Amino acid sequence: MRLTVLGSGGIKPTLDRAGSAYLVSAQGRHILLDAGPGALRWLLRTGVTTADLDGVCITHRHPDHCCELILLIELEDAMGRKAPLGLAGPAILDDYLTFFARWGRTESAPPPYPIERAVLPGDLEWSPFGISGRSVPHVENCVGFRIEVDGKTLVYPGDCGPSDVVVDMARGADMLVLECTLPEGVDHHGHLNSEQAAQIAERAGVGKLVLSHFSPNVDVDQAVAICRKRGIDALAAEDGLVVEV
Numbered sequence: 001m002r003l004t005v006l007g008s009g010g011i012k013p014t015l016d017r018a019g020s021a022y023l024v025s026a027q028g029r030h031i032l033l034d035a036g037p038g039a040l041r042w043l044l045r046t047g048v049t050t051a052d053l054d055g056v057c058i059t060h061r062h063p064d065h066c067c068e069l070i071l072l073i074e075l076e077d078a079m080g081r082k083a084p085l086g087l088a089g090p091a092i093l094d095d096y097l098t099f100f101a102r103w104g105r106t107e108s109a110p111p112p113y114p115i116e117r118a119v120l121p122g123d124l125e126w127s128p129f130g131i132s133g134r135s136v137p138h139v140e141n142c143v144g145f146r147i148e149v150d151g152k153t154l155v156y157p158g159d160c161g162p163s164d165v166v167v168d169m170a171r172g173a174d175m176l177v178l179e180c181t182l183p184e185g186v187d188h189h190g191h192l193n194s195e196q197a198a199q200i201a202e203r204a205g206v207g208k209l210v211l212s213h214f215s216p217n218v219d220v221d222q223a224v225a226i227c228r229k230r231g232i233d234a235l236a237a238e239d240g241l242v243v244e245v
Contacts, residue, residue, distance in 0.1 A: 001026040001149040001245040003175065006042035007034075008212045008237035010181055011064040018042055018239055019064040020213055022156065022177065026149040027128045031086075032056045033145060033156050035068040040075070042239055050075055055086025055116075055126050057133075058093055059158030060142040070100045077111045084114040086126050088133060090141035091119050134169045136160045138190045144169055152245045155206070159213065161190045162200070170204035175245045177237070179213035180223050194223035198230045212237035 002025045009017030019036020023046060030052050032039070040050065050072050058066050076085065087093065094117070101108045118124045120133030120143045128149050136144040136157045144157030146169050155173040157166050159181070170176045178200060182193040192200070194211065201209040209232050211223055220236045227234035235243075 001147070001152045001154060003154060003177070003210070003243045003245060004046050005210075005212065005237045005239055005241040005243075006032075006039050006046075007036045008214060008239055008241075009036075009064075010213050010215045011062065012216055013037070014216050016239065017214065019067070020059075020158070021068075023048060024129070024147060024154065029054050029126075029128060031126060031129055031147075032072075034059055034065040034158065035072060036064045037067050038239075039068045040071060045240065051079060051081060053085065055088060055129075057131065057145050058087070058089035059136075059144060059156075060090065060139055061092055061096070062139070062159065065158065066096070069096070073097075073100075073111055073115070076113065081111075081113045084116045086116045086118065088118040088120055088124060088126075088131060088145075090143045092141040093117070094119075132169075134165065136166060136169070137163045146170075146173070149245075154245045159191060161188065162192065162196045166200055167203045170200065170206055172205055174207040175210060175243070176201055176204065176206040176208070177210045177212055180211040180218060180220075181213050181215050183215070183218050184222065184226065194218075194226045197223075198227040198232055198234070201227065201232050201234070202230055207233065208243075209234040210237050210243065211235070 007018030018038025021039030
């Protein structure tokens with residue numbers, strides 16, 4: 001299983017970080033975790049196209065995580081897609097799909113190809129990906145993902161605050177992609193700083209920690225150093241980073 005970072009930034013635009021988006025690949029199959037601003041442009045650089053995607057997992061409604069979902073859906077319509085597209089995430093995604101199917105039209109016009117919805121929390125199988133979606137503490141209707149392929153486990157909670165729930169879903173994972181939105185010393189119930197991220201990784205006993213979702217005011221090198229000081233195998237995500245799980 002391979003992780004490609006398409007977007008490692010937060011909601012505030014920067015020149016070097018797109019919004020949250022990650023490509024997960026295994027056995028020639030591909031899924032997208034979140035679809036923030038800039039995701040599809042970075043996807044092109046990987047050699048994977050939207051037509052190659054088997055499914056998309058969306059964590060929550062904030063636009064830095066989902067604003068290019070409708071672009072992806074309509075692009076595939078324009079390109080004549082026939083194959084189903086999986087779409088996993090919280091129930092609120094149905095409101096998103098309904099809105100855009102009606103926006104500017106007198107009648108609803110859903111895409112002509114099948115969108116196979118999986119409402120999470122819950123479990124699903126997109127072979128070869130075994131996916132478990134669990135509620136995480138950020139905003140209402142927010143789901144994190146635990147993905148397993150061939151005995152390897154990748155966990156992506158999306159945006160989250162300090163919580164035993166996140167520790168439990170990440171327990172024993174080979175790789176944990178965890179947000180680091182906040183500068184050190186700043187606390188917020190729905191986001192993490194590097195010390196809080198390190199505590200979660202340490203308690204969960206993960207193999208590798210990938211810090212991501214950086215705000216412009218986060219000292220990335222310091223954040224990684226804080227995690228490594230606790231003995232955690234940590235690195236900073238950057239757009240285009242490719243890591244084997």
